[in-house]
Amino acid sequence: MEVTIIAETTGDALHPVTAQLVGAACSMGGAPTVICPGGIGTSEASTISGVTKVISAEGECFGTFDSGAWADALSPLCEGVVMTSSSAHGREVLAQIAAIRNIPIIQDATGLENGIRVTRPIYSGKAIETSVVSPPCAITVRQNAFESPGSDGNAGISTVNNSSNIGVAVKEALAKASERLDVAEADIIISGGRGMGDPSNFSHLYEIADIVGAAVGASRAAVDTWDEIPHGMQVGQTGKTVNPSLYIAVGISGAIQHLAGMRSSKYIVAINKDADAPIFGVADYGIVSTWEDALPPLKEEFAKL
Amino acid sequence: MPYDALDFYDVDSLLTEEERMVRDMVRDFVDNEVLPKIEQACRDGEFPDEWRVELGNMGVLGAPLKGYGCPGLSYTAYGVICRELERGDSGLRSFASVQGSLAMYPIWDFGSEEQKNHYLPKMASGEWIGCFGLTEPDYGSNPGDMITKAEDMGDHYLLNGAKMWITNGTIAQVAVVWAKLDGVIRGFIVEKDDEGFTAPEMKGKHSLKASVTSELVFQDCKIPKDRLLPGVKGLRGPFSCLNNARYGISWGAIGSAQACFDSAKEYAMSRIQFDYPIASYQLVQNKLSWMLREITKAQLLAYHLSQKKDAGTWIPEHISLAKMNNVDIALEIARVARDIHGANGILDEYPVMRHMANLESVKTYEGTHDIHNLILGRHITGIQAFTRTLE
Amino acid sequence: MTIAVLLKQVPDTTARITVSGGRVDEAAVGKWSMSPYDEYALEYALQLKESGGGDLVAITCGPARASKILTDAAAVGADSLVHIVSDDSGIDSSNIQSLLASAVRRTGAEVVLCGKQAADTNAGSTGPGVASILDFTCVGMVSEVSVEGDGFVAMRTSPSGNEKVSVSKPCLFAFDKATTEMRRPNVRGIMMAKKKAVETWTPEDLGVTIDSPRVSLESHSAPAEKPPGQKFEGAESVPTVVSKLRDEANVI
Numbered sequence: 040m041e042v043t044i045i046a047e048t049t050g051d052a053l054h055p056v057t058a059q060l061v062g063a064a065c066s067m068g069g070a071p072t073v074i075c076p077g078g079i080g081t082s083e084a085s086t087i088s089g090v091t092k093v094i095s096a097e098g099e100c101f102g103t104f105d106s107g108a109w110a111d112a113l114s115p116l117c118e119g120v121v122m123t124s125s126s127a128h129g130r131e132v133l134a135q136i137a138a139i140r141n142i143p144i145i146q147d148a149t150g151l152e153n154g155i156r157v158t159r160p161i162y163s164g165k166a167i168e169t170s171v172v173s174p175p176c177a178i179t180v181r182q183n184a185f186e187s188p189g190s191d192g193n194a195g196i197s198t199v200n201n202s203s204n205i206g207v208a209v210k211e212a213l214a215k216a217s218e219r220l221d222v223a224e225a226d227i228i229i230s231g232g233r234g235m236g237d238p239s240n241f242s243h244l245y246e247i248a249d250i251v252g253a254a255v256g257a258s259r260a261a262v263d264t265w266d267e268i269p270h271g272m273q274v275g276q277t278g279k280t281v282n283p284s285l286y287i288a289v290g291i292s293g294a295i296q297h298l299a300g301m302r303s304s305k306y307i308v309a310i311n312k313d314a315d316a317p318i319f320g321v322a323d324y325g326i327v328s329t330w331e332d333a334l335p336p337l338k339e340e341f342a343k344l
Numbered sequence: 345m346p347y348d349a350l351d352f353y354d355v356d357s358l359l360t361e362e363e364r365m366v367r368d369m370v371r372d373f374v375d376n377e378v379l380p381k382i383e384q385a386c387r388d389g390e391f392p393d394e395w396r397v398e399l400g401n402m403g404v405l406g407a408p409l410k411g412y413g414c415p416g417l418s419y420t421a422y423g424v425i426c427r428e429l430e431r432g433d434s435g436l437r438s439f440a441s442v443q444g445s446l447a448m449y450p451i452w453d454f455g456s457e458e459q460k461n462h463y464l465p466k467m468a469s470g471e472w473i474g475c476f477g478l479t480e481p482d483y484g485s486n487p488g489d490m491i492t493k494a495e496d497m498g499d500h501y502l503l504n505g506a507k508m509w510i511t512n513g514t515i516a517q518v519a520v521v522w523a524k525l526d527g528v529i530r531g532f533i534v535e536k537d538d539e540g541f542t543a544p545e546m547k548g549k550h551s552l553k554a555s556v557t558s559e560l561v562f563q564d565c566k567i568p569k570d571r572l573l574p575g576v577k578g579l580r581g582p583f584s585c586l587n588n589a590r591y592g593i594s595w596g597a598i599g600s601a602q603a604c605f606d607s608a609k610e611y612a613m614s615r616i617q618f619d620y621p622i623a624s625y626q627l628v629q630n631k632l633s634w635m636l637r638e639i640t641k642a643q644l645l646a647y648h649l650s651q652k653k654d655a656g657t658w659i660p661e662h663i664s665l666a667k668m669n670n671v672d673i674a675l676e677i678a679r680v681a682r683d684i685h686g687a688n689g690i691l692d693e694y695p696v697m698r699h700m701a702n703l704e705s706v707k708t709y710e711g712t713h714d715i716h717n718l719i720l721g722r723h724i725t726g727i728q729a730f731t732r733t734l735e
Numbered sequence: 736m737t738i739a740v741l742l743k744q745v746p747d748t749t750a751r752i753t754v755s756g757g758r759v760d761e762a763a764v765g766k767w768s769m770s771p772y773d774e775y776a777l778e779y780a781l782q783l784k785e786s787g788g789g790d791l792v793a794i795t796c797g798p799a800r801a802s803k804i805l806t807d808a809a810a811v812g813a814d815s816l817v818h819i820v821s822d823d824s825g826i827d828s829s830n831i832q833s834l835l836a837s838a839v840r841r842t843g844a845e846v847v848l849c850g851k852q853a854a855d856t857n858a859g860s861t862g863p864g865v866a867s868i869l870d871f872t873c874v875g876m877v878s879e880v881s882v883e884g885d886g887f888v889a890m891r892t893s894p895s896g897n898e899k900v901s902v903s904k905p906c907l908f909a910f911d912k913a914t915t916e917m918r919r920p921n922v923r924g925i926m927m928a929k930k931k932a933v934e935t936w937t938p939e940d941l942g943v944t945i946d947s948p949r950v951s952l953e954s955h956s957a958p959a960e961k962p963p964g965q966k967f968e969g970a971e972s973v974p975t976v977v978s979k980l981r982d983e984a985n986v987i
Contacts, residue, residue, distance in 0.1 A: 049894060104893070105872070105873075106873050107863075107867065107871075107872055107873045110863075110867065127851070127859075127892070127911075130852075130860070130863070131859070131863045131873065132863075134859065134860040134861075134862075134863035134867070135863045135867040135873065137829070138829070138832060138863070138867035138868055142949075143827060143829055143948075143949035144950075145858075145950055146852075146857070146859055146860055147858065156953065159857075160857065161759075161855060161856055161857055161955070162759070162854070162857070163748070163854065164958055166752050166759050166955050166957060167955065167959075168952065168954075168955055169952075169955075170953055171951050171953055172949065176949070176950075183981055183982070183985055184985065206906065207874055207900050208901045208902070209898050209899070210888065210901050211899040212898050213897040213898070214896045251987060259693075275693075276694065277692070277693045285980065285984070285987065295615055296693050302614070305984075305986060306984045306986050308976060317616075319964065320616075322964050323961060323962075323964050324964070324965055324967070324979060326967050326969075326976060327967065327969065328972075329970075333973055336971075337973050337977070340973060341987070344987060361806070361929070362925055362929050365807070365928070366925055369921070372919055401921060402921045403921045403923050417926075
């Protein structure tokens with residue numbers, strides 16, 4: 040089965056999801072060609088085990104992200120099952136390639152089987168959809184849902200020059216806003232309680248938050264005890280009600296008022312030195328430890344991701 | 345937790361689409377702008393001015409009045425608005441009740457064309473706040489014996505006396521004041537800057553803390569002649585206002601009760617004692633099912649009353665029954681909800697004790713619970729029991 | 736200038752989703768709402784109309800119940816309402832894109848706004864697909880857009896932060912979470928919305944033939960039960976927990 044993978048890049052290198060896409064393609068019996076838009080990451084792509092061919096897609100249009108222009112330039116190179124990451128860019132480009140090639144598209148696959156049977160979460164994960172599609176088709180794949188194969192490949196690299204008109208002009212690039220994410224809007228939250236001992240220790244939470252793009256929250260006990268911790272950070276009955284994908288509670292015992300604000304989080308990690316703290320009752324993953332011991336390795340592990 | 349508006353019999357499905365849209369609009373306002381601020385407003389003892397602005401922007405003030413810049417909604421919609429506002433706080437609903445039913449309504453029904461054109465558009469938009477002066481320090485349930493009086497001085501009226509328990513008094517630009525002119529109760533429009541008029545705020549309330557309550561004091565207060573409401577004489581004036589406000593309260597109390605039920609259910613489901621959620625214990629379930637029962641009955645009562653109100657087939661006694669019943673059960677539900685919350689129930693982290701304290705006022709104002717019983721007693725027997733001569 | 740906004744009615748994000756007989760049980764959905772990203776699109780469509788003038792057409796494709804969100808759009812200021820009536824069953828993303836693109840073409844709109852993805856399917860194919868069919872420039876992940884000269888300037892998220900981009904007509908903006916929340920309606924708007932007619936267009940009206948779906952839905956199922964909470968002793972368990980977050984929970 041022919042599979043075309045459009046590589047996901049980050050800066051001047053391949054994004055790790057690219058190898059996972061290869062893994063996903065191989066798992067359903069595909070022999071993937073990897074296209075590297077803008078010629079980025081071609082040599083790395085050629086070493087991914089299972090890749091049969093690498094195409095360096097070069098053209099002026101790849102200097103700016105214009106999904107329509109990219110789709111126009113890449114579409115002629117696509118064959119069979121066309122795959123990208125289900126990142127914002129991946130979805131946008133592949134949806135247009137699918138429209139141009141008039142092939143069906145399934146977004147955000149978390150499972151693929153021969154056939155092609157695709158599973159994906161819908162309703163923000165409140166249900167799972169399984170559907171069947173035949174090549175030619177387009178599929179975007181969720182990051183970390185598939186294993187990366189090894190890197191003992193040695194695929195040939197060819198170059199194609201194929202540009203298209205760009206309709207989007209970048210006038211100004213702005214760095215990520217320095218202001219902190221609001222807990223009500225963040226997908227990952229790391230919250231501290233009175234167990235943090237001193238408000239200055241929240242700096243450890245901020246460091247971790249910066250690595251994973253999280254917001255920093257606090258329990259009412261922390262907000263009430265320390266003037267430095269503003270009410271806007273408070274999660275709980277009188278603070279904000281949050282439902283992020285991941286909530287990390289550090290030094291928070293888990294009073295019912297706090298639980299009321301965060302228990303609908305998809306996954307909860309609790310770090311507390313008291314093994315009997317009620318927070319462990321709602322935690323998916325509990326770590327019985329002081330924050331002093333647990334936060335440094337947590338930061339290190341997150342940085343590795 | 346998102347608000348799970350208890351509606352066991354799906355009574356809201358009887359509303360028109362327009363009424364449901366108005367409900368959703370007000371509910372959104374309460375969720376996003378009232379609930380995050382209400383506890384602080386209570387601690388500060390202030391009615392946040394941005395709520396006035398937004399009530400005006402939404403266009404819900406004087407909801408059932410037509411023309412003169414007023415919304416022209418159904419009485420059912422007005423009831424729904426009161427219910428949604430009071431889910432936030434009784435003080436917020438009081439603001440809207442007083443503005444619409446007690447200040448705008450008498451101008452709309454009994455005012456001259458000039459008065460309507462002058463006052464109503466600015467009151468509907470929330471630019472001007474109104475209040476209603478009937479109750480006096482010594483005359484509450486018995487307003488007919490009021491002392492406040494007006495004298496005709498030829499080119500103006502002179503007002504003397506004092507009113508008490510006046511919602512919005514201190515922040516109002518416009519006061520509709522009932523006073524005796526030659527022994528007959530008449531309505532006067534008093535403006536904030538009128539000479540001889542002051543409206544000091546009453547402090548120290550344990551109830552309706554986010555609402556402004558005032559005295560209105562008139563000392564040789566000069567009122568231009570064109571501020572007399574020409575269209576009504578006697579107690580029919582204030583009573584017709586009160587009927588509308590009481591109608592709104594019969595809906596509003598349901599909002600408080602729903603908020604208390606919501607909080608109690610949520611708390612009971614998550615509070616663990618003896619290894620299980622307290623919601624799994626029969627005594628707690630009994631309380632919750634009783635709340636459900638009473639709220640459902642109150643909803644049906646209010647809805648049916650609203651249909652009579654819109655059809656014009658109501659009598660004041662219908663309103664008395666609904667106001668009395670719905671406030672009574674709401675207060676009892678708030679008390680039981682506080683019970684379910686245990687010690688946590690006394691904290692302002694939960695809305696129940698605030699609603700409970702508010703409802704103590706609501707039970708008393710706009711005709712006390714007992715007075716409504718007497719109104720119904722008179723209706724049943726034909727014998728009035730308000731007054732008697734003691735030997 | 737005609738501005739089109741594409742809206743979808745979805746189960747409210749607070750609604751409980753249940754599966755019965757291998758399908759999400761729509762009858763059990765307590766509350767239907769406008770998809771949240773579409774609300775942002777609608778707000779900015781209103782802002783474009785207010786600053787640049789023109790007519791705002793709200794378009795939805797869905798079963799009869801979906802016309803409710805058009806009325807909601809009218810209550811905040813949409814000028815005309817188009818309902819492409821389709822029963823969801825037997826229609827796939829490609830068909831919906833064709834229908835919406837044809838509807839946009841029929842309105843003559845030169846700028847289209849929509850959410851980046853709907854809260855039910857979570858896919859995100861519609862906006863870019865419609866842009867491609869119409870040959871409109873597509874800008875995704877938009878958080879703001881305003882009129883600038885004959886074209887528009889938009890803010891979009893980029894891997895390194897945000898980018899301000901300028902685009903000419905015709906174009907489509909797919910909204911991520913935006914800077915400004917959708918405005919609340921008011922009573923006057925609600926009363927006017929009630930009087931506003933919803934135009935109903937069928938696939939035949941639009942000259943679109945509905946192809947049999949090329950993605951065949953096999954089943955819906957409830958997500959796997961989360962494993963019971965796991966408790967680990969000591970900070971040395973941190974790497975284990977992080978790898979579980981990545982591989983088991985898939986949240987990082």
